[in-house]
Amino acid sequence: MEKAKENSRGFLPPFRHFATQAIHVGQEPEQWKSMAVVPPISLSTTFKQRAPGEHCGFEYSRCGNPTRDCLEKAVAALDGAKYCLAYASGLAATLNIVHLLKAGDTIICTDDVYGGTNRYFRSIASELGLKTVFVDCTKLECLEAAITPETKLVWIETPTNPMMKVIDIQGCADIVHKHKGVLLAVDNTFMSAYFQRPLSLGADICMYSATKYMNGHSDVVMGLVSVNNSDLYERLKFLQYALGAVPSPFDAYLCNRGLKTLPIRMKQHFHNALVIARYLESDPRVEKVIFPGLTSHPQYELIKRQSTGCPGMISFYIKGNLECATTFLKNLKLFALAESLGGYESLAEHPAIMTHASIPKEEREALGISDTLIRMSIGLEDCEDLLEDLDQALKAAFPDHKVRN
DSSP: OHHHHHHHTTSOOOOTTHHHHHHHTTOOGGGSTTOOSSOOOOOOSBOOOSBTTBOSSOSBTTTOOHHHHHHHHHHHHHTTOSEEEEESSHHHHHHHHHTTSOTTOEEEEESSOOHHHHHIIIIIGGGGTOEEEEEOTTSHHHHHHHOOTTEEEEEEESSOTTTOOOOOHHHHHHHHTTSTTOEEEEEOTTTHHHHOOGGGGTOSEEEEETTTTTTOSSOOOOEEEEEOOHHHHHHHHHHHHHHOOOOOHHHHHHHHHHHTTHHHHHHHHHHHHHHHHHHHHTOTTEEEEEOTTSTTSTTHHHHHHHOSOOOSEEEEEESSOHHHHHHHHHHOSSSEEOSOOOSSSOEEEOTTTTTTTTSOHHHHHHHTOOTTEEEEEOOSSOHHHHHHHHHHHHHHHOTTOOOOO
């Protein structure tokens, strides 16, 4: 308990009743004839009607499903939202949001962004007649200058992937909402609902790849979208039904279960990441550490103003070259060399070769995604074991390095 207080000092206070809501909202036993405490997995694709057009809330599982309904109600509560919709993946959620637009509209996207989002905007949305402009949204004046009458959607991540830049959500919202008809969407995947509530900071849409922290067990692929505006919800609900990219009931059950431990998990992710970030920052074999929870991060004060803490995501530059980075990654033992993030296990990856390889090389380099950049998702293992693993992998990458006492 004391370490959690120490880590969160200076951040926003925790959202009230979060753990209680994660456990109870949408889970009421009274909704089931069996009074089941844990919502059952409703696998039925279709539901009997009392009379033609007279159903009991569900008619076909693509339109709505009891298990998915429990999840959506729980996530809405955790986001401080009125509504939530679940999708088959984070990119399916992105696809549904973009379908709010029409040919000729413009999207402004923050320049440092998940590789799959970048690829979708560049290679697919562009074929549908949508224009995407990539802007450094940490500079609010750049965002303001980029907005035109054709702009209909501003898309940001904060912290960004993989450079961990922190964007002022309220500042972006203030600029965006000067322009009628422009939506601000925030990809909240890195932070989870536990550490950040974009809707309370002025965003119109909060979305997740729930595959990551929201589920937290690396066994579900899913997307989530939360909103407060009723008209926007109805439009997205229609698209969810009409496009059909919905999660299975079993995946909804697993993600719903994952929410129950979200507060405990996120506190431990933060603690472990802060210990490891400080260790790496003090190691001479490391060029630079990028972690918003470090005082050295350029937006450290901003993340404290808009968040209740930091997730377990760290990016750092290892000294040397690609060979040093590769040797380090290949020699990790507890950390798995794998894409994705936000699970209980620790992962490490090479963005330039793995998650962000689809971004043109010159743009990667301009963003700082170089051959020596490594991204890590810090898990829930014992810190001393993770530190030992990092040290032995660094020794393999730098066999001639001498430790000076």
